Amino acid sequence: MITKEKINALLNEEIIAAKKLFSRPWAHEPLLTANMFQHKRYLGLANSSGEISINSLFLNTSAIELLSNTLRHEICHLIVGVQQNHNSKFKRVASILGVKDNDEFKELTLITSQIKYKYSVVAHMAGGKKVSLGGVHRKTKKYTEYNPKDRRKMTIDGVLIERFEFINN
Numbered sequence: 232m233i234t235k236e237k238i239n240a241l242l243n244e245e246i247i248a249a250k251k252l253f254s255r256p257w258a259h260e261p262l263l264t265a266n267m268f269q270h271k272r273y274l275g276l277a278n279s280s281g282e283i284s285i286n287s288l289f290l291n292t293s294a295i296e297l298l299s300n301t302l303r304h305e306i307c308h309l310i311v312g313v314q315q316n317h318n319s320k321f322k323r324v325a326s327i328l329g330v331k332d333n334d335e336f337k338e339l340t341l342i343t344s345q346i347k348y349k350y351s352v353v354a355h356m357a358g359g360k361k362v363s364l365g366g367v368h369r370k371t372k373k374y375t376e377y378n379p380k381d382r383r384k385m386t387i388d389g390v391l392i393e394r395f396e397f398i399n400n
């Protein structure tokens with residue numbers, strides 16, 4: 232299980248490994264203690280003070296591989312400079328450090344499943360069936376202004392969706 236101590240231990244391991252590959256001074260010298268933060272989308276953050284923050288949703292999960300990948304991604308920001316964002320310079324360093332897309336990790340569901348959505352969306356199908364479409368944070372126009380007579384009508388397995396319903400979570 233991931234604890235704050237485990238995160239800091241991994242952070243230090245990843246910094247040592249990255250320093251071997253990038254021995255010249257980094258844009259931001261890394262701090263050796265990670266900060267924790269809460270967010271619905273971001274897994275990690277890095278700032279120009281060299282501080283890496285990790286989403287507290289990682290705590291008490293077993294998503295170690297995803298955590299290492301997130302730490303490595305944030306380390307890349309410290310190497311190239313946070314102002315470079317995810318540009319080509321960043322991508323070059325990220326590929327050398329073996330950073331992958333979060334979507335490549337099955338462990339991602341251990342994190343996303345904890346995120347509490349404001350609403351659940353239910354599609355009411357022609358014929359009376361209901362299909363649950365999962366959680367959303369906002370009532371988007373895609374659903375609220377939906378018109379089944381419009382040419383942009385939506386279907387699931389060929390069945391027309393007649394309307395959407397939001398259920399408060």
Ligand SMILES: [Zn+2]
Nearest residue numbers: 304308316317
């Ligand atoms: Zn990033």
